[in-house]
Amino acid sequence: MPPGITTLAADAPELSAANTGFMLICSAMVMLMTPGLAFFYGGMVRVKSTLNMLMMSFISLGIVTILWVLYGFSLTFGTDIGSFIGWSSDYVGLSGIGVTELWGGYTIPVYVFAVFQLMFAVLTPALISGALADRVKFTAWALFIALWVTVVYFPVAHWVWAEGGWLFDMGVIDFAGGTAVHINAGAAALGVILVIGKRVGFKKDPMRPHSLPLVMLGAGLLWFGWFGFNAGSWLGNDDGVGAVMFVNTQVATAAAMLAWLAYEKLRHGSFTTLGAASGAVAGLVAITPSGGSVSPLGAIAVGAIAGVLCAMAVGLKYKLGYDDSLDVVGVHLVGGVVGSLLVGFFATGGVQSDAKGLFYGGGLDQLGKQAVGVFAVLAYSLIVSAVLAFAIDKTMGMRVDEDVEVAGIDQVEHAETGYDFSGAGGGSATRTAVHAPGQTDTAGAGPKTKKVDA
Template sequence: MPAGIMTTLAADKPVLDTGHTAFMLISAALVLVMTPGLAFFYGGMVRVKSVLNMLMMSFVSIAVITILWVLYGFTEAFGTDHGGVIGGTDWLGLRHIGITELWPGYGIPIYVFAAFQLMFAIITPALISGALADRVKFSAWTLYIALWATLVYFPVAHWVWGAGGWLLKFGVIDFAGGTAVHINAGAAALGAILVIRKRVGFGKDPMRPHNLPLVMLGAGLLWFGWFGFNAGSWLAADGVAGAAFVNTQVATAAAMLGWLGYEKIRHGSCTTLGAASGAVAGLVAITPACGSISPLGSIGLGIVTGVICAWAVGLKFKLGFDDSLDVVGVHMVGGIVGSLSIGLLATGGVGQTAKGLFYGGGFAQLGKQCVGVVCVLAYSLVVSAILAKVLDLVMGFTVNEDDEVSGIDSAEHAETGYDFAGVGSAARLLPTLTGAATAAASRQDDDKRPAGPGGPKASKVDA
């Protein structure tokens, strides 16, 4: 969000602007679409026996976070500041808000701002789910996201965007969620997977995406909704929102090309999974920077992010942590790259006046961005790990191994994603992934096979 969101402007008292209000309502709806899009994106990458569980982990976030946001989440994130750390109790239950009352300094109602920010709160814990795919109890997951939103997301949103939030006052720029959303969720994913068990067969058995067209559909919905995510964060339909829109498109396209180029050089194939993952990595990286850098800077940021994230997703096998769908490699790493890029590429002529190192601003803004990245990452990682460990000890965070092997959909939801009973054996009908799809799904073999003609062709294992 632009820094001006949280302070009342010195100009004349704003009046309701129906154009801006309509723009923000549409943007809020676009951001909500991103969560079902994420569900499809993740759902296609898991194995066939886990698809419903993966979809449900995203959809339940819509229900749980919506209720918490109304009860206390909005006021915890955006209420009267207490020490730069947390908001007050002004709007518990969304009380004491008049339907004509405007968000300070803007011509949009508080209700509209609250609805827009709700959609950010919904998708952030849903992002974590990809790291825990195939092995988490649905009941434990539901309780986890409720606790995580309360203890991590709502306070961090206040730090970054709330009036008086300490990172906002310090000068950290986060236009639409590089720290509050992506680094926050990526660090939470890392914290959780470090304290719960790995999937059965991790590092040994191939865990191929069961439906790559579903992955592409999800990526497309994310790309579409992200324009509301980024452009809407300016809270007005004007030139800055237009610049954020253009930068979002440009960086995403460049990141896809960067990821595909890395794949082609490293593995010999340009995969559909790589294209989808590269696009999402670009969306992540441009999120904090879309109101600070130029379209040319967005091209550079996108290419660099695509390459770095494509490399980063393979680290889980070298370092031994089971990040099922590469949330750490895409969201945490992409969020870090995008947040730090502001300290290098900010022009001072888009939505903020701060300039980066390459535009004569010195190291000042880069230092501020580093503080924001480190503090959010460390806080989220530690608290998330503690929450996951406590839940694992109290109620068990993961299903038993037999249920995982037989199918978490059946064990947790008493359903399966596909019914083959009327037409024959599922084993005979499920297609064998070949060619690029197999290459995209077999990165686990990278560390076992030599490079060269008979060497690895994989892009990544996401399920």
């Protein structure tokens, strides 16, 4: 019998209708995060790339769902092979799973666990897309998703969360995806952009968000869905750990948003809506691996530290010369690293596990384990993702032509535009846009006025 499936022996756990219903709701909430991400990213790009940005997230719902059913669940949670990957024939096509079979040691059906984990697999490659705005062929992106989840996400998720995975057995703590999701996606984004290069006009042309209301809508949907993402990862709430994670998610997110805004005010002189949205996401990312190990006071510290460090990190692309369009590296990679490492400092030993961090008398042991997990996933994802992008670029081409990028990728790749102004009188209109001083790229580049075509 595959790992994770319990027998129907007398001493086996019994199905809990409450936990099953709770996990189905959490699964739906995590699914909503992908459309939320689409709005979040879609509002941050220019008008001419809006639909392409939305589609780069939505297509993941299609591709990854099918691959997960066909072989992804088996590779991730099947019988361990060499601590690197899993495989169980009963999981292929989800064909060998009975509706009454429970996930091992828990009170929910295997099907419920499988669909919950599916939503994580869908979201993770979608996160990468924000770094590639304006310049990637849609067919090449679709192929990249299929290859990436197969050779990067499924193995890494097995390392971190599956019985027999080498990071799992080492004792690396990742409650809901700091390494498997956020560091994984952030490192992949960096690997791909190093291969495909910068957008036309990077550091020269204004590339400010075209719709901050969409960004805020997306951030709100992400914040809402993240409660399912985090609290649901305990697979039930019989012992209260899921409730602690729920509280810590809210607390850390609030702290990170306030810290980002404070840094922004001191650094640039303004409190921006984009800063509020980005700070909230940074807090959500950082608490994802650590929230089951820390107290609410620890969650405040995790969120505040992540908010400041991620705000500082988004400017590195200008100094180092890589074009991370929507700050995936600065928010998800840096936030994931910060949240994962801070487990080694703030773990209390009284919630998710008995592992204690440095500030609670645990010494450097857990911090060392966290560091191994962080840098192993970062290196693997960065290298393999760059190789995949290079191979696709040399075969079918990863980037659109320069004239397509300049004119707008939406019309060429999707034969549509995000906004139809023909019914609003046509012609052109002069609009004045005022931006906070000190903002750059997605956050603006100082006070500007410009004429834009309606």
